[in-house]
Amino acid sequence: MAAHRKLPQRPFSGLTARTAATLALAGAATATGFDGAAHAEPQLTPAQVKAKVDTLYREAEAATEKYNGAKEKSGTAERRLSALQDEVARRQETLNSARNALGSIAAAQYRDGAMDPAWQLALSSDPDRYLDDAALAERAGDRQAAAVSRVRRQLREIEQLRGAARIELKSLRSRQAELNRQKRTVTGKLDEARQLLARLTPRQRSEVTGAGADAGGPSARASRSAADPRQPLEEAAPAPAPTGRAAAAVAYAYGKLGSPYVWGATGPNAFDCSGLAQAAYRAAGISLPRTTYAQINAGRRVSRSELRPGDLVFFYSGISHVGIYVGNGQMIHAPNPSAPVRVAPIDQMPFAGATRVA
Incomplete structure (x- = not known):
């Protein structure tokens, strides 16, 4: 019987316990290391960051126009x-x-009581006058019937108006839901772009966004270097704007150089791309639609070879960006949140069309 007795279990000795704990920790660290390596986000080069940020800005701008x-x-x-x-x-x-x-007529009839006309004629001391009064009462009855008819018609019209208001309210709620969806899309894209740019050094961010060349406002033009995108325009005499209003729009755009890009903004101190175009022509006395895809149809289409200062130039297949042409292959536009309103060549983006609104 003693041979079959179960031996008593002893607790780990200090050395054995320490060894087991070390092995467990090593295993956990190894597992964590492998897991971290499997999910580590690759380090992007500045060129890759630029490509991703540019894509995010284009997507955000398309959502901004929506x-x-x-x-x-x-x-x-x-x-x-x-x-x-x-x-x-x-x-x-x-x-x-x-x-x-x-209600007043009905109350009066109730007070007077309803007597049969034959009895009223028989009891009348002046039958001729009674007959005259009866004819007047009949006409009054006709007017009363017409009043009832008008009330019924008014009730129908009010119900129709209320029905139209219910439809309009449903439309408004749908528009507001779309507004919120597009707002979430825009802010999500811009947040993602900001996070990517935050990984770069200040110098790399400046190179990626090109913001360094546009610091300052229009008053500093004379001291700018040849690298300033405004210089080619100032050194050559551009073609004149075809009309005074087009010239006024160009002048307004020049006056806003250096203003920040803010999505959904239409001025006077910040703009998105279509907001700048709308504000420039509003200053020139012309009302433009709010969005790029509506603005391209607001005037007469012109080819790239026909461009004159003041023409609106559009980019990308979805007509998601617009600038104001100022001559010599240059435009003034509000690029994106990383760059202010600036002069830029129109061939830096895929050209989609142009329109002349003045």
């Missing part, structure tokens, strides 16, 4: 809804007055 369009439509729907609600309130006030008038 946001601008949704905001414009949302504002229109809101104004229509407000007008419908005001009209319903006016019609309701008119209806209430008509109802009160009918």
Whole structure:
């Protein structure tokens, strides 16, 4: 029986326990190391960061134009809804007055009682006068019937207006939902771009964004180096703007050089690309649509070889960017959040078309 007795288990000795713990920690560290290596994010070169940031900015700008369009439509729907609600309130006030008038007539009839006309004629001391009064009462009855008809018509019209208001409210909510979706898209893309740029040194960021060449405002033009993108335009005499309004738009754009890019902004101190175009022509007395894809259809299309200062130039297949042509192959545009309003060559982006609005 003693041969089958189970031997008592002894706790780990200090050495054995320390050895087991060391092995466990080593295994955990090895596993963590492998896992970290498998998920480590590769280090991007400045060129790769630039490529990704440029893509994110293009995607954000496309979403910005959709946001601008949704905001414009949302504002229109809101104004229509407000007008419908005001009209319903006016019609309701008119209806209430008509109802009160009918109520007064009904109360008077109730007080006078309803007597058969034959008995009234028989009991009348002056039958001729009675007949005259009866004819007047009949005409009054006709007017009362017409008043009832008007009230019914007003009720139908108010219900139609309320139905239109319900439809407009549904449209407004849909526009607002689209607005929020595009806002989330824009902010997400811009946040991702900022995170990528934050990995670079200040010098690398300046090289990637090209922001260093555009520091300062228009008052510093005379001291700029030949690398300044404004210089080629100033050294050569550009073709004149075809009209005074086009010249005024170009002058406005020049006055905004160095202004920050802010998506959804239309000035006077910050702009997105279509916001700058809209503000420049608003200053020239011309109303432009809010979005790039609407602005390209706002005037007469011109070819690249026909460009004159003041023409709007558009880029990318989705018509997601716009600049104001200023001559010599140059434009003024609001590029993206990493660069202010600046002069740039129009061949730095895929050309999509141009239009002349003045």
